[in-house]
Amino acid sequence: MSDSSRDTAQGAGWGPAEPGAYRQLMPDHVEKLSWLNPRTLWAARNGVLASWFGDPTGRTRSRLVALREAAGAPADKVIRREVPDRFSFMVMGDTGEGDAPQYAVVPGFLKMGQDTEFAVIASDVNYPVGAADGYGDKFFRPYQGYPAPIYAIPGNHDWYEDLGAFMRVFCADTPAPAPEPRPRPLTRAWWRALLWHRPRPTDERRLAAARALRPAPAQRAEQPGPYWALDAGPVRIVGIDTGLLGTIDAEQGAWLREVSRGPRPKILITGSPLYVDGEHHPCPIEGGGTVDDVVRAAEHHYVAAIGGDIHNYQRYPVDVDGRLVQYVVAGGGGAFMHATHTIPRVSVAGVTERDFRCYPLRGDSLAFYSRLYGRRLRLPRLFDLTEAAATAVVAERLGIEPARAPDAGTRVTRRTRLVASLLGTGRRPGRAARFRLPVRKIYTQLFSPSSATYSPPFFKCFLRLDVTADAVRLRCFAATGNRAQEVDPPVEDEVTIPLR
Structure with a gap:
């Protein structure tokens, strides 16, 4: 397998x-x-x-x-x-x-x-x-x-x-x-x-x-x-x-x-x-x-x-x-x-993070959207996150154990936290959250999903x-x-x- x-x-x-x-x-x-x-x-x-x-x-x-x-x-x-x-x-x-x-x-x-x-x-x-x-x-x-x-x-x-x-x-x-x-x-x-x-x-x-x-x-x-x-x-x-x-x-x-x-x-x-x-x-x-x-x-x-x-x-x-x-x-x-990275830490009907499953994993979802916005806004150096960095910042913001551990030595930087906040990770309140970019259904009304996801x-x-x-x-x-x-x-x- x-x-x-x-x-x-x-x-x-x-x-x-x-x-x-x-x-x-x-x-x-x-x-x-x-x-x-x-x-x-x-x-x-x-x-x-x-x-x-x-x-x-x-x-x-x-x-x-x-x-x-x-x-x-x-x-x-x-x-x-x-x-x-x-x-x-x-x-x-x-x-x-x-x-x-x-x-x-x-x-x-x-x-x-x-x-x-x-x-x-x-x-x-x-x-x-x-x-x-x-x-x-x-x-x-x-x-x-x-x-x-x-x-x-x-x-x-x-x-x-x-x-x-x-x-x-x-x-x-x-x-x-x-x-x-x-x-x-x-x-x-x-x-x-x-x-x-x-x-x-x-x-x-x-x-x-x-x-x-x-x-x-x-x-x-x-x-x-x-x-x-x-x-x-x-x-x-x-x-x-x-x-x-x-x-x-x-x-x-x-x-x-x-x-x-x-x-x-x-x-x-x-x-x-x-x-x-x-x-x-x-x-x-x-x-x-x-x-x-x-x-x-x-x-x-x-x-x-x-x-x-x-x-x-x-x-x-x-x-x-x-x-x-x-x-x-x-x-x-x-x-x-x-997106799955916008799903908050799960606690509903007795189901917790330990029981909850999703695909794509939240870190992969954040990395996916960071690259989409990097391409669409022509700001890859600002937006693009590696899958390891995205996994690490999701775990930090939600306080969860990642399903796939990031590479050893992966650092969560200020830029990583900014991108995660702009893309709605964890839905934390705060100044950056007020400027959150659309990553779910509204995204499809602003950009063509097909043209952005052909690879x-x-x-x-x-x-x-x-x-x-x-x-x-x-x-x-x-x-x-x-x-x-x-x-x-x-x-x-x-x-x-x-x-x-």
């Missing part, structure tokens, strides 16, 4: 390395996604409109589900798969930017996934707005070599065109529902309808050509809707759709409570993680209660909750009334990396879950874009989850 980022800097992807073969899988021309482009921002406006004028996704989702049921989808929305007594499946989230970081995940994903029964994409299959024309290079092409079905739950970006393309690809070509009646003039709903981004017409020949890249019957997955449950061997996998704003509607909430009943162990997959960045986000259900209330209820027998949306890996083993539930963030499947290491990841009657073995594998990690993907985290 190759070194991981917890073992060596080379295992993290730093230093001289042979580039991976992932570029051979990419199309000849890749359009770089830029959030500075006014056309991109305007097309992705529906999330903002939903927060200002009310979120219509619950009503739209209900109508889409009704269309699926009318077409013969099971009313309980449960997919039942016959699998061997021991089987495996893959999970990755936030895949679909269609650029080098996404394709860098593919060789390792295919290597570790060849003998698995199916895969699940947890959130944001297709950036920036989920349009049908993007599915060729952002879904069908990268995963054409994966031999089994791929199921998905939508993320907020998949909803920016009212989920139309997602329903066509994953839900048996479900058509868009009929337009709703026009709202009364000058109401909030009227303003929303006036400004709403509507789906563009689908190029049917282009979509058919994309589908031809995954033509085998064994590769096809047909879902009963944007939320579903899947029974496989001893476990039930429950996928929920959190829409534009990270909530679920009352109809889906009632289904979730119903499908969660019974003694079968369950794994939740959601577009909005319940524990992330050292905080608890229980995910409200319209009409009362939260998704985490359902997960925590002992009679529902949840053993894990895996969420996308945030583009890295995190794990929180939470003691819930004497039983351990693994809360996982798994959004590192291809989209631009969200390894990318710090992407995917999960493999091996299931037996007694336990689930969950492993997080790294994808850096370097050849060494393609040939032998390193394990960045591993946990065995008892089922009995």
Whole structure:
């Protein structure tokens, strides 16, 4: 087994390395996604409109589900798969930017996934707005070599065109529902309808050509809707759709409570993680209660909750009334990396730094962002930190033991502390913190993530879950874009989850 980022800097992807073969899988021309482009921002406006004028996704989702049921989808929305007594499946989230970081995940994903029964994409299959024309290079092409079905739950970006393309690809070509009646003039709903981004017409020949890249019957997955449950061997996998704003509607909430009943162990997959960045986000259900209330209820027998949306890996083993539930963030499947060095010293729900895991490691995250800003601002001598210096200053500021010890003799200088403060390490209050540079979602609105991250290491990841009657073995594998990690993907985290 190759070194991981917890073992060596080379295992993290730093230093001289042979580039991976992932570029051979990419199309000849890749359009770089830029959030500075006014056309991109305007097309992705529906999330903002939903927060200002009310979120219509619950009503739209209900109508889409009704269309699926009318077409013969099971009313309980449960997919039942016959699998061997021991089987495996893959999970990755936030895949679909269609650029080098996404394709860098593919060789390792295919290597570790060849003998698995199916895969699940947890959130944001297709950036920036989920349009049908993007599915060729952002879904069908990268995963054409994966031999089994791929199921998905939508993320907020998949909803920016009212989920139309997602329903066509994953839900048996479900058509868009009929337009709703026009709202009364000058109401909030009227303003929303006036400004709403509507789906563009689908190029049917282009979509058919994309589908031809995954033509085998064994590769096809047909879902009963944007939320579903899947029974496989001893476990039930429950996928929920959190829409534009990270909530679920009352109809889906009632289904979730119903499908969660019974003694079968369950794994939740959601577009909005319940524990992330050292905080608890229980995910409200319209009409009362939260998704985490359902997960925590002992009679529902949840053993894990895996969420996308945030583009890295995190794990929180939470003691819930004497039983351990693994809360996982798994959004590192291809989209631009969200920082981990901004995560404060963890103390949430009884989980401490000793129990918490993340990838990339905080020091690697800080080194990654220091180099980004050094290039973008043309100030490398000020910003660029070595991975050893970044690791050392993160340990100092957070008061933690680094997972990978910095090189002997590494000094934390005034410049190192200044860069760490400017880039938000530890979120310490103080004068420098008031001038903190954006390193998370706001960063993607100021700079083009694609143009800044076209060289390894990318710090992407995917999960493999091996299931037996007694336990689930969950492993997080790294994808850096370097050849060494393609040939032998390193394990960045591993946990065995008892089922009995």
